[in-house]
Every structure is written in C-alpha cells, then in structure tokens.
Amino acid sequence: MKSILIIGMGRFGINLAHQLKKLGNQIMVVDEKEEQIDKIAPDFPDSQIGDCTNENVLKSFDVKSFDMCFVTIGTNFESSLVVTMLLKKLGAKRIIAKASQDIQANILKSIGADEVVYPERDIAQTLAVKYSASNVFDYIELSDEYGIFEIPVLSYWIGQTIIKIDVRKKYKLNIIAIKNGENISVSPAADYMFRENDHVVVVGKANNVLKLTEKM
16 A cells, blocks of 8 residues: 555546545545535545645645655646645655646656656547557557557457467467456466457557457
C-alpha cells in the first residue's frame, strides 16, 4: 500500500483516485473548489479544500510523507507549474504531473516533475489502434511501436497447437496469454491447442497485429 496525494479533482483526477483506492492505496485528494470535493468526499474521508499554489497550504499537507504526489490540474497550466515547483521545493519524494503537449511536459520536468503523463493523448492513441482494426478487443501501448493486443483466434488456428502455427516466426508476435470466457492461461505451453472462442493476447508491433487481423 502506498500513500498518495492527488491535487486537482477534474475527471482525470477523480478517476485516478478511485482506481488507486481500488488497488488498496491510501489516498488524499485536494481541490480548491468546494463543489469538486463535495462530489467525492463520501468515498475519500481524507479530502481537503485548498489552493495548492499557496505554499502554506501545501506545507500543511506534509507532502514529504507521501510516496508520490500527482498534479492533475485540468485547464490551468500555470497552476500546474506552480504546484509542481512547490512540491519539489517542499521535498516531495516523487512528482507525477499531467500534461497535454510536449512543451508542457518539458517545462514540468525542468522544474521538478519526475514523470509526466498525457491521459488525453494516450487514450487517443489507444482508440486509434483499437478502431483501426475491427478485431482488436483491447490494447495497451508499450511504446510508439509496440503494444499488447487482445485478438480473436483465427478460424484456421482452431484445433492446432501454438508450436504448429508458429505465431512468433510467421507473424513476429509473442503469445503471452489465452483467454476463453472467465478462464485465462498465462504463458501457455507450446502444445496448447487453440479452441473456438479463444481470445489471444499477443505482444508485438501494431502494424504486424493489424496485418494479422485483416485476415479475420
């Protein structure tokens, strides 16, 4: 369990807080708008109303005691800069800040952010890949070239083993799991025989996956 401070309760900040809480982390949420805190206070007892561009407000939270601090302020980039700079000044262990453009990311890193995330860009890339092929159930980006894809089993794979299909050699993809309904087989053996309704989880280049799904 980690202790996490999240500053900025827009849509991204709220969703992030809920997901981190589900994973068992201890969360403090902060926003300067009372109405934003009122929305989530029942789920987050440790919620605070405060303007974190004020150094005294941040000092009162003892930011050094948190394992990480997220700056998820939505539309006011100037505030993000100030908060990030103050967190660094006050000794925050790890600062993750939200950005929408590369120039913003570069500035945030230069003043103390340890990591910058691009939620809007990342979801756009995920959707672009997912909907470029009609047979991709899910996608996780690993880099500009590589990702993890969940695709349906090809009809002519059914009844044949992984080693016989030789997906790695033919399609330059690595199978990391097989899903069928509620069952999942991680790192399936080479003699696994594909079944109808299997979902195959592969890792590889997006263009290789898209070529393969065109055959479906």
